[in-house]
Amino acid sequence: xxxxxxxxxxxxxxxxxxxxxxxxxxxxxxxxxxxxxxxxxxxxxxxxxxxxxxxxxxxxxxxx
Numbered sequence: 001x002x003x004x005x006x007x008x009x010x011x012x013x014x015x016x017x018x019x020x021x022x023x024x025x026x027x028x029x030x031x032x033x034x035x036x037x038x039x040x041x042x043x044x045x046x047x048x049x050x051x052x053x054x055x056x057x058x059x060x061x062x063x064x
Contacts, residue, residue, distance in 0.1 A: 005049040012042030 020035025022028075 002049070006046070009042045009046035009049065012045060013039050014042075016040070016042055 016035045016037070016039030018035070019038060020032050023031030023033070023035055
């Protein structure tokens with residue numbers, strides 16, 4: 001997982017969590033849902049990067 005990918009995922013997760021919290025605080029269900037979605041996208045982005053990293057490590061191990 002590159003530093004850029006990790007940072008992008010973490011920013012998306014944090015932005016989503018903040019949007020979700022504000023949505024709950026003001027009683028805006030749409031904003032809460034958008035925040036959940038954005039946080040989930042960050043989680044998926046992080047998982048995809050970790051999966052790619054695992055594939056690269058496995059490929060390196062096979063080449064040895």
